[in-house]
Amino acid sequence: MSSSIHRGWVLTHKWSSLICTVFLLVICATGLPLVFSEQIHDWLEPHTYVQLPAGTPNASLDELASSARALYPQEVVTSIFVDDDEPQAYVWMAPSFETAKRDPKSGHFVRFDTRTAQVLEQSKPIGQRPLGFMDWMLRLHMDLFADLAGELFLGAMAALFVAAIVSGVVLYGPFMRKLDFGTVRSGRSRRLKWLDLHNLLGAVTLAWAFVVGATGLMNELSTPLFAVWQRTDVKALLQSYRNEPMPPQAGLSSVQAAYDTARRAAPGTTFTGITYPGAEGGSPYHYLLWGHGSSTLTSRLFTPVLVDARSGALTAVVKMPWYLRVLEVSRPLHFGDYGGLPLKIIWALLDLITIVVLCSGLYLWFARRRTRAGRLERLVTARVSR
Incomplete structure (x- = not known):
């Protein structure tokens, strides 16, 4: 890969990740209870019925x-x-x-x-009913309470997430040529350790993140x-x-x-x-x-x-x-509705790992900016002292 192409992939991964990360954190946080929406709904609003003969x-x-x-x-x-x-x-x-x-x-x-x-319940008009916990989670996850505009905006964020995944895969191969898979250089700097963890967790959740990102785009x-x-x-x-x-x-x-x-x-x-x-x-x-x-x-x-x-x-x-x-x-x-509760638990665990990947990505960006600022300050100080 030439240096110009490599730089293009780096910029794609950097900015597609940064732009969508905050909104993806909202989507991941709200998606966690939505994975168990049926179980939570049955717990919050249990329904009871009269016992009648089968059939x-x-x-x-x-x-x-x-x-x-x-x-x-x-x-x-x-x-x-x-x-x-x-x-x-x-x-x-x-x-x-x-x-x-x-x-x-x-x-x-x-x-x-x-x-x-038998009449079991008569509801108030939707506009007069207070939003419950799951209603808040669903609206934030679907459209940020902005209706169609919010759906299209989150669809764009999902597209950026997919772009970040693809560019991350392209960059991960050359990066890992000098290291064994799963290596975390914990004995070096904190930033380097988190970079290795970010790459490792991203690779582990790669297929799942791509599927969820692509299906999220379709849903929006x-x-x-x-x-x-x-x-x-x-x-x-x-x-x-x-x-x-x-x-x-x-x-x-x-x-x-x-x-x-x-x-x-x-x-x-x-x-x-x-x-x-x-x-x-x-x-x-x-x-x-x-x-x-x-x-x-x-x-x-x-x-x-x-x-x-x-x-x-x-x-x-x-x-x-x-x-x-x-x-x-x-x-x-x-x-994760295809495989019952076991698949939902796996989906939730992968969701939590993705939150760690997103947060570590933000940390790496801020840490790099601090490192660059520190280098610039030392350079200016050295020139002034001369």
Whole structure:
């Protein structure tokens, strides 16, 4: 490697690392509890249910939606979430679809026991609910409380992190030619010892850091990627409906029938989300149902199904574009959701090591600046004394 190319890689590693380090420390610190989000949520908000015989059938989704509308007759149902882990369903409501689009925090939910249709909880509008600990961690991790601008900014920081990793790999090879792998020169200066530790820990976490950085970049692009999909594929799919009015909620076909239609159209798929016509992210004319598979991989790959909200007929089983498939796979990989609690623990340990790498990088930069300042001061003193 020529000296000019080597200097270019050094500058790339130096500035890409320095620019993103503070924000990466925030991401790593907030990501640590998010890795165990399910366990922490179950601990902070435990749910209890009445004991019923195994195989007790679920109540109709129409009954749940009707009960929610009876509680809030002036509002509309925007979506239903059917939990596939616990016997509960959330019916989300808003004052109107226009209000929900203008102010997403105006929505609230009614939580039901899916077996008995009993109301378990009625939430306040999102904007009136105080943020809990995990809400703070998630918002800081996702967008620094800056919405889309924050997502794009953190996406840029993730891209710089990936650049720092790649440039670090390029520089690590020549650096280690004179040393055995894992050597830490503890008998020399403190800065040299931390340089060796920084390089060693960076090499140990290399693959994990690259995967987490790349998947983090994909996650931060989720909003614009879904917007592209809606403006292209979904818009083309709904082209034949463009001149038809949106059906009123009182005139919609059975949501339970739409749920059953989707299950028949996609066998082996577990449907959990149902977006009503007119709601943000859905179709003005259809129930949009989201389902996932049962295997380790397909459980993270979602299949959307459109069911005509007036006739109840199947419109389409939508094929997701490749970039959204990549996004779906990257989300659980980012938080170590593929292998249960053991993998989460490994993810947490690697996260802690990465925090050490980031902090040691900052220390090395400041220590080098102090060393240079000390040399300059000694040089000036020597010239003055002459």
